[in-house]
Amino acid sequence: xxxxxxxxxxxPNSAVRRDIVTGRGTFATLVAEPEGSARATALLVPGYTGxxxxxxxxxxxxxAAGLRVVGLDQxxxxxxxGGDDPALYSVESLGAxxxxxxxxxxxxxxxxxxxxxxxxTRAAVIGKPSAFASLTLHATGPSKxxxxxxxxxxxxxxxxxxxxxxxxxxxxxxxxxxxxxxxxPQEPLKSFFRDRFVTGSAASLLGMGESMLTEPDRVAExxxxxxPVLVMYSLQDNAWAPDLQADMAVxxxxxxxxxxxxxxxxxxxxxxVTAATLIGFWDDVTD
Numbered sequence: 342x343x344x345x346x347x348x349x350x351x352x353p354n355s356a357v358r359r360d361i362v363t364g365r366g367t368f369a370t371l372v373a374e375p376e377g378s379a380r381a382t383a384l385l386v387p388g389y390t391g392x393x394x395x396x397x398x399x400x401x402x403x404x405a406a407g408l409r410v411v412g413l414d415q416x417x418x419x420x421x422x423g424g425d426d427p428a429l430y431s432v433e434s435l436g437a438x439x440x441x442x443x444x445x446x447x448x449x450x451x452x453x454x455x456x457x458x459x460x461x462t463r464a465a466v467i468g469k470p471s472a473f474a475s476l477t478l479h480a481t482g483p484s485k486x487x488x489x490x491x492x493x494x495x496x497x498x499x500x501x502x503x504x505x506x507x508x509x510x511x512x513x514x515x516x517x518x519x520x521x522x523x524x525x526p527q528e529p530l531k532s533f534f535r536d537r538f539v540t541g542s543a544a545s546l547l548g549m550g551e552s553m554l555t556e557p558d559r560v561a562e563x564x565x566x567x568x569p570v571l572v573m574y575s576l577q578d579n580a581w582a583p584d585l586q587a588d589m590a591v592x593x594x595x596x597x598x599x600x601x602x603x604x605x606x607x608x609x610x611x612x613x614v615t616a617a618t619l620i621g622f623w624d625d626v627t628d
Contacts, residue, residue, distance in 0.1 A: 417545025430548025
């Protein structure tokens, strides 16, 4: 793939930047609207160092299927304001944020959580299942993060209160390069990823990181809500192990889809299959 073609999070799309005001704060979003009336609304929630741009390649395909699509920056991520209290970044608190945003959209909504966003969206559904028509767990796991990515989070934690985010980002890139599966981003993505990281909140990275490293297994609680679940991942996922995600799907009695040609971010690595899978799942659970 040529440098100019590998846009991923910078893929051109019709989504419009909007702020959503709730009783829990104001959240930055990208909103893609269908032609005519929307038949449903989808709320897409990114992972630990991610943002609403992580869904750039699928905004237009989903909108073309008649869906209103809302991508969210969680509290303290990129263009959503944060705060210095670590309690703001617990999984429960972030889940309550997601439920508050969903309330403004006219519930129930189809909810998707990518990576760490899978843990926070799960908390939102457990806390208020009536607000959600479905949940898609997108490259996420049943409990805390382990493996190489956990090591990166643990190493960053003591530096976050004391060192510039730019310095921490550069160190993280050096550690990522030790993973044989890591592909260093090229311009213009390289600049976007760095700018996004340094624009975010150090407190959010510290609090979210702690939450991600300590989250218990809540699969049984999620199943008890009765909300339909899709588990979607790749066999090359380098965050939560694929066998853990497959087992989670079995325990949930969920639909399970393995996305080919992807690693930890199927929405940007194989958007065609990701979008088609979501449309099919949402159609089935809406009927």
